[in-house]
Amino acid sequence: MSRLHSVTLSHHYVAAVTGCSRTQVQTIVARHGLYGLAAQRPGPSPMQVPVTGRIEGRPWREFMDYEETPILVRHLATAAAIVILYSTGMRSQEARSLRSGCCPDPQPNPDGSKLRHLIRSHHYKNVRDSDGHHVSAGEKRAVPWVAITPVVNAIRVLERIVPKGELLFSSTHHDIVSQRRHHGALKRGTLDRRVENLVSWINQEATAQGLPGQRVPEDPHGNLGLSRLRRTLAWHIARQPGGLVALAIQYGHMRTALDARTSSGYGSRERRGFHGELDVETALAAATTAARLRDATAAGEKISGPAARRAIVGAASISSFEGDLTTPKAAAKFLARDGLVLFDNPDSFLICAFKWDTALCDPDPGATAPNQFACGNAVRTDSHAQAAREHADRLDAKAALVPQPLGDRFRRTAGRFRALADAHDSAAQSAEEAIA
Known part of the structure; x- marks a missing residue:
């Protein structure tokens, strides 16, 4: 084995393999001068456990090495931390305070349906006592985190590393390499x-596995700090239809989502901050949609819809906003361009060039984005039409496998999507024709 750049003999490993005590191993090693022999003829310490993991269909290790195991356990725990933080939106402090048993398996409903796993935790930001002093111990989070399967699996892995009731990221049990008895x-x-x-x-x-394409590229923004994971998840959720409500529920911001729009720090549980951050995500999503439309029409795709001209103008003006949508103020200014902000909804196979006074989705007064994506300011490209036809084909295939009434419904829906695509084909224009 190798330890601290020197080669020595692993007493624990030899004792486990031979069934001897560690004292017996030390006695025999000293008596026969095996330390020097181990240095001259170093070798691995294969463990008698099966290797089940595969990479490209082949075992990722010939055997598990006893001396490598502590490092692999450390990396496994780190990967579990990333999964928990990235897939829930927890702050680092909140995740590090989780304990074994925080995510019990839910009991099935009487009708047999399964409930989602919930994580009970403590939060710390803005937790104060009656005198206004910060409570360092935090308080139990009123709304539990909803855990998807990868998060549950990560918690189960950590629960096998630490004792029952212990912190999932206990310093004592995760300092496997140095084995220092830290607390907390x-x-x-x-x-x-x-x-x-x-x-x-x-x-x-x-x-080493001959897969250079699987390397993690260097991040131009620096190290992958844990705080970036929460913001990244918010970015993905906010860009989905209904993302505001989903994000507010998961992050515990329902009061903020339902209250008036104000702006301040990110992630506040009070009535400040959250809308400004959502403006940034909404503006970035709209900017991406505009850039994609601009690139698609430049590549020859045609466009249709009553708002086609406005969409082309909005897409052409996006260059002046690139790289300038990182603050709530800049995002609010971008979204205030009524009629020129584009919202993509691939599920409805359209882009909405949102204009408040012509929208059929009944937006709130002063809205800068549609409150749903079945919007009358519709724009479609050739890609949307093709996607609609492919969806119709999937519905027809599904219709053949279900009872006739449901199958007929699928076929009618497929027919509407094909009619939508046909209408696009008959009215489609190039970008130049649309703005002429």
């Missing part, structure tokens, strides 16, 4: 370093 949870800086170490290990492993 791993510090944020420690987890940040472990994330960078995991990235380095992944890149080394990808090279």
Whole structure:
């Protein structure tokens, strides 16, 4: 084995393999001078456990090495932390305070349907006592986190590393390499370093496995700090139809989502902050839609719909906003361009060039985005028409496998989507024709 850049003999491993005590191993090693022999003829310490993991269909290891195991356990725990933080939206401090048993398996409903896993945790930001002093111990989160299957699996892995009722990221049980008896949870800086170490290990492993395309590229914005995971998840949720409500529920901001629009710090549980951040995400999504439309029409795709001209103008003006939508103020200014802001909804196979006074989705007074995407300011491209036809084909295939009444419904819906695509084809124009 190799330890601290020197080669020595692993007493624990030899004792486990031979069934001897560690004292007996030390006695025999000293008596026969095996330390020097181990240095001259170093070798691995294969464990008698099956290798079940596969990469490209082949085992990722010939065997699990006893000396490598502590490093792999550390990387496994780090990967579990990333899954929990990225897939729930928790803050780092909240995730590090989770304990074994925080996510019990839900009992099935009487009708047999399954409930989602919920994570009970403590939050710390803006937790104050009656005198206004910050409570460092935090308080139990009123709304539990909804956990998808990968998060549940990550928690189960951590629960096998730490004792029952212990912190999932206990310093004592996660300091496997040095085995220092620290107390409490791993510090944020420690987890940040472990994330960078995991990235380095992944890149080394990808090279060793002959898969350079699986390497983690260098991030132009610096290290992958844990705080970035919460914002990244918010970015994805906010760009979905109904994302505001979903994001508010998951992050515990329902009061904010239902109250008037104001702006301040991100992630507040009070009535400030959240809408401004959502403006940024909404503006970025709209800017991306405009850029894609501009590129599609430049590549020859045709466009149809009553708002086609406005959509082309809005897409052409996006260059002046690139890189300038990172603040709520800039995002609000971008979204205030009534009639020129584009919202894509691939599920409805259209782009909405949102204009408040012509929208059929009944937006609230002063709205800068549609409150649903079945909008009268519709724009379609050739890609939308093609996607609609492909969806119609899937519905027809499904109709053949279900009872006739449901099948007839699928076929009628498929017919409407094909009619939608045909209408686009008959009215489609190039970008130049649309603005002429």
